[in-house]
Amino acid sequence: MKFFQVHETRDVLRLIEETYEPLERFEEVALYEAFGRVLAEDVRAAEDVPGFDRSTVDGYAVRAQETYGANESMPSFLDLTGVVEMGGEAGSVGAGQAKYIPTGGMMPDGADAVVMIEHAEEVGALLNVYKQVAPGENVIRRGEDVRAGQLILSRGHRLEPQDLGLMAAVGVSRVKVFAKPVVGILSTGDEIVPPETKQLKPGEIRDINTVAIGASLNSMGAEVIYGGIVKDQYEEYLARAKALFEKVDMLIMSGGSSVGTRDYTVQVMQELGEPGILVHGISVKPGKPTILAKAGRKPVVGLPGHPASALVIFDLVVRRIVNRLYDRTPHPFDPRIRARLSRNLPSAVGRSDYVRVRLEKRDGEVWAVPVFGKSGLVSTLTESHGVIEIPGPKEGLLQGEWVEVNCFAGERGIVSEEEDLSGGHAAGCRSEETPGCC
Numbered sequence: 001m002k003f004f005q006v007h008e009t010r011d012v013l014r015l016i017e018e019t020y021e022p023l024e025r026f027e028e029v030a031l032y033e034a035f036g037r038v039l040a041e042d043v044r045a046a047e048d049v050p051g052f053d054r055s056t057v058d059g060y061a062v063r064a065q066e067t068y069g070a071n072e073s074m075p076s077f078l079d080l081t082g083v084v085e086m087g088g089e090a091g092s093v094g095a096g097q098a099k100y101i102p103t104g105g106m107m108p109d110g111a112d113a114v115v116m117i118e119h120a121e122e123v124g125a126l127l128n129v130y131k132q133v134a135p136g137e138n139v140i141r142r143g144e145d146v147r148a149g150q151l152i153l154s155r156g157h158r159l160e161p162q163d164l165g166l167m168a169a170v171g172v173s174r175v176k177v178f179a180k181p182v183v184g185i186l187s188t189g190d191e192i193v194p195p196e197t198k199q200l201k202p203g204e205i206r207d208i209n210t211v212a213i214g215a216s217l218n219s220m221g222a223e224v225i226y227g228g229i230v231k232d233q234y235e236e237y238l239a240r241a242k243a244l245f246e247k248v249d250m251l252i253m254s255g256g257s258s259v260g261t262r263d264y265t266v267q268v269m270q271e272l273g274e275p276g277i278l279v280h281g282i283s284v285k286p287g288k289p290t291i292l293a294k295a296g297r298k299p300v301v302g303l304p305g306h307p308a309s310a311l312v313i314f315d316l317v318v319r320r321i322v323n324r325l326y327d328r329t330p331h332p333f334d335p336r337i338r339a340r341l342s343r344n345l346p347s348a349v350g351r352s353d354y355v356r357v358r359l360e361k362r363d364g365e366v367w368a369v370p371v372f373g374k375s376g377l378v379s380t381l382t383e384s385h386g387v388i389e390i391p392g393p394k395e396g397l398l399q400g401e402w403v404e405v406n407c408f409a410g411e412r413g414i415v416s417e418e419e420d421l422s423g424g425h426a427a428g429c430r431s432e433e434t435p436g437c438c
């Protein structure tokens, strides 16, 4: 009799960290091409940013102590000695003097604060100052943003727009990044036909997983080689898997992961090379029949055929493996949103359950409403914004309990404007289109 030797989720996650190694292929790219790429080395600032003291307002560069006590009825009077030009030398401000300075202009020597133009008045060559300023007021100091020698970004960091801006500021115009991992995906099943198929024959279904998993990989910056659909026929499956395996850094197989008589994925994966199968069966629902293997240095994953299972396991397992290829430390907080559970959820002790939920706003609070449905139903995913975990040791969760919703990555988590849940964005979420969840 065949059965799964299921592994605890936490053991599988540890095994992923310990087993799979970073890619050793790098390339150098210009900043303009670096968005979304993962740094292959630490980046340090070679110089201070800003490189000189700058004004943060349009106003007058002064010596702060000469404005002390100034107010509307008793202004300070200073000699106006000139104008600071943008992008040029600023000269100096002596005792009793002031210079006009635009926002971002270089502070003249001797000046230590800027009076905003709203609080001063030019009267010929004199400046009346109506409000005192403290030393450093309205000034960004040299090196206040970044210090020369400072570590600004670490290896394994995925570059966001603000990171590119920071590197531009310190004069880093090209960066060494990990090569995009090339990931192959192969779907198996006699009943699976391409999505373009107009007329399905009895028993046929269109391939959902290839495109959905491919897009999930693209969202992580991977390059995808679509291996197509292969019949449940061992020799053909093995030949196609071997051919694809040669071209990729990681191989994903969808379907045939269970223990049925025509489920050949385990056998095929075992044939790809040593050390072979590491895990067949994880104590999760959905996704129990997941298979993890390694052939040489390359990760090989067998995803359960049910589309909802395949995508939940992508988020739980495959995402982490791709991050290992990038030597990327997971962000300390994933985009999550706290919500209250709308109903009791029982669960089997010893198994981690991942329950799809839709987020709803009721009386000013965000509620997580379970979206039930078998893992073969893909529409349950588009109706949900994320999943909640019921950890292995728990018997379930209670109605009204606060839960953390692990939001689906990218566009799968869109919450429409009418349903705007948080009035803002979840921590770490930068997408304009996904208030509350991203």
Ligand SMILES: Nc1nc2c(c(=O)[nH]1)N[C@H]1C(S)=C(S)[C@@H](COP(=O)(O)OP(=O)(O)OC[C@H]3O[C@@H](n4cnc5c(N)ncnc54)[C@H](O)[C@@H]3O)O[C@H]1N2
Binding pocket: 187, 188, 189, 191, 192, 205, 206, 207, 208, 209, 210, 254, 255, 256, 257, 258, 259, 260, 263, 286, 287, 288, 289, 303, 304, 305, 306, 307, 309, 375, 376
């Ligand atoms: N005796 C047992 N049978 C099953 C068990 C079990 O523990 N004992 N586990 C069930 C679970 S849970 C899952 S999940 C599935 C996983 O099965 P496979 O990975 O072998 O997948 P298939 O049998 O090939 O397909 C399952 C289901 O999904 C559909 N499918 C497959 N590929 C695609 C695709 N690319 N796009 C859309 N849909 C796909 C396929 O038609 C099947 O309906 O095993 C259970 N069985």
Ligand code: MOO
Binding pocket: 284, 285, 286, 287, 288, 289, 304, 306, 309, 310, 375, 376
């Ligand atoms: O564990 Mo399966 O993946 O529920 O359908």
